[in-house]
Amino acid sequence: MTEKTYIKRYSKIHRLFHIFIVLTFMNQAVTGFSFLFITTDLGEKLSRLLGGYKTTFFLHKVGGVLMISGFLIHILYLLSKIDRRNLKTSIFGPDSLVPNLQDIKNLSQRVLSFFGFGSLPKIDRWAYWEKFGYWGVFWGMPLLGITGVMLMFPLLICSVVPGWTLNVAALLHRAEAILAVSYLFIIHFFFGHFSLSKFPLNEAMFSGRVELEELMEERPAWVERLQKEGKIELLKAKAPNPWYRVLYFIFGYAALACGFYIIIKGIDYSRYIKLH
Amino acid sequence: MKKAFIKKSRTVYFVFGIGLLIGLAVLVMYLPDPGRSQEEVVSPYITRLRERVRTGYQEGYEVKPRMSVGYDLMKGGYYEGNEVRPIKRTRDEFKAPGVLRDLFPVSSTGAEVRIRSHLPDAHAGIKFYQQSTCTECHSRQARSFHTDRAGINCRQCHGAEPIPAIKHYYSPMNPIRRHAYVCATCHEGANDLFAQYIIHEPAPGALTTKESFPVFFYANWFMVLLLLGTMAFFIPHSLMMFLQELAMKKGKTGIDILFPLIPHRFKATLRKRFPKKKAPEK
Incomplete structure (x- = not known):
């Protein structure tokens, strides 16, 4: 039996950010949904589960503050990653998450390939849907954070x-939250986990490594680039520790179940959503 | 080379800094005065106050009615000297002409409603008033967070009978003192700016909101279109990707699996034009 070779795709800090945002976002989603549907039995149940309206509100606020501080730390991390000497390649290069011309080409290639034209796009390190998700979260965070803080201290803000402006803030907070929940629990889950090789749980984000064979199919341009630069040996890693694997499988399944519960119930009860 | 770069970046920072300061100064100029919680106010906006001083024009609710005596809301009458007189005997500030004479009480122009909003008793002369509920007539005002979430009823803010019109000078609901008399009963320290929160929010998607609360209207439609656009693009995209992956596994091109209903001949021409690709070797 030959051993599979793994490539390191995410660093420890990436995984830490991801786990942090999973935890805080789940907290925000569950507590937020309990407010959104408080006039229905779903909201009442969720609220009761978390210890009543006031406790839920407190949890929501704590989660929000944690999220904002995490976001600020993430911005510091981003700034530390910018290489000032090769500013152009570090911002618009293939290792960066900033969308560039290649993404538009990849997208059009992919859409054409749905209709039988052309071949599949050769995707580099980050696919365009990953970039879209990242920037979606990136602009959603300040929007939710600022409106959330406004609603937290209405008298001070006023x-x-x-x-x-509080009317508008409340509307934006809700609408953006609904957008974030529906994007993450439908589309992000789909891209992450609903592929034949990955279903039902994609380990890459938790273990930080992907099999080389898989990567050659999914990210051919990245592997090519790594081989050309001779960096591929540096990124090779061992298989993840089985105990750690058990741990993150439990965590991942719990998060998936929680997300699916929220999105299915949310769609079911969406007729009660009032955006006012 | 390096020095020039540093020099250049310094000038850029300098320009940005100055720009930021100017922007902040402009923002501060256009912000309203800091709110006051216990005072009577006319308008929190400096610009509007200046305009009032310049033109001498004031709204009806800002002007005391023509009487030299106080008005007791609790007892529902006027004080004339030591004597309390019922409302009916005194002359109203505004008269409501033709109230409820016709089948439909609200006129098409809304003039009667506007006049009513200045009366000491907003519902004076309305037939069967005692037998009806608030939301029978004020159906739009049933939309309120305070009612939905906190379970507050109309009377807890609008007061007992006679309910004074919100623009009557002595009404606690008058924008001059609403923050202190109504909002601050629960929201301790509420000021005049806080009282500008719109309790009976209009439906954000409605076209009438475009006129009454445009920011609300555009914010709502922006978010709704963003949500619909994202979903409308990515849900078919991800489904197609999934189907494509299935097709690839079976060694077919996209045409076979995605368009099973295309007629045979057309499919053949398509295949001639776009020849079948080999399945990826494993």
Whole structure:
């Protein structure tokens, strides 16, 4: 039996950020949904499960503050990653998450390939849907954070801005939350886990490594680039520790189940959503 | 080379810094005055206050009615000297002409409603008033977070009978003192700016909201279109990707699995035009 070779795809800090955002986002989603549907039995049940309206509200606030601080730390991390000497390649290069022309080409190639034209796009390190998800979260965080803080301290905020901004803030907070939940629990889950080789749980984000064979199919341009630069030997890693694997499988299944429960119940109860 | 780069970046930072300061100054100029929680106010906006001083124009609710005596809301009458007189005997500030004479009480222009909003008793002269509920007429005002979430009823804010119109000078609901008399009963320290929160929010998607609360309207439609656009693009995209993967595994091109309903001849021409690709070797 030959051993499979693994390639390191995510560093420890990437995985830590991901686990952090999974935990805080789940907290925000569950507590937030309990407010959104508080007039229905779903909201009541969720609220009761988490210890009543006030406790849920407290949890939501704590989660929000944690999320904002995590986001600020993430921005510091991003700034530390910018290489000032080769500014152009470090921002618009293939290792960066900033969308570039190649993504548009990949997207059009992929859409054409759905209709039988052309071949599949050769994707580099980050696919365009991953970039879309990342920037979706990146712009959603400040929006949710700022409106959330406004709603947290209405009296303080209203010593400066007129009260109708709170109406708009509440609307934006809800709408953005619904957008985030539906994007993450439908599309992000789909891209992450609903492929023949990965179903039902994609380990890459937890173990940080992917099999080389798999990677050659999914990210051919990246593997090519690594081989050309001779960096591929540096990124080779061993198989993940089985005990760690058990741990993250439990965590991953729990998160998936939680997400699916929320999105299915949310769609079921969506007729009660009022955006006012 | 390096020095020039540093020099250049310094000028860039300098320009950005100055720009930021100017932007902040402009923002501060256009912000309203800091809110006041216990005072009577006319308008929190400096610009509007200046305009009022310049033109001498004031809204009806800002002007005391023509009487030299106080008005007791609790007892529902006027004080004239030591004597309390019922509302009916005194002259109203505004008269409501033709109230409820016709089948439909609200006129098409809304003039009667506007006049009613200045009366000491907003519902004076309405037939069967005692037998009806608030939301029978004020159906739009049933939309309220306070009712939905906190279970607050109309009377807890609008007061007992006679309910004074919100723009009557002595009404606790008058924007001059609403924050102190109504909002601050629960939201301790509420100021005039806080009281500008719109309790009876309009339906955000409705076209009438475009006129009454445009920011709300556009914010709502922006978010709704963003959500629909994202879903409309990515759900078919991911489904197609899944089907494509299935097709690849079976060694077929996209045409066979995605378009099973295409007629045979057309399919053949398509295949001639776009020849079948070999399955990826494993």
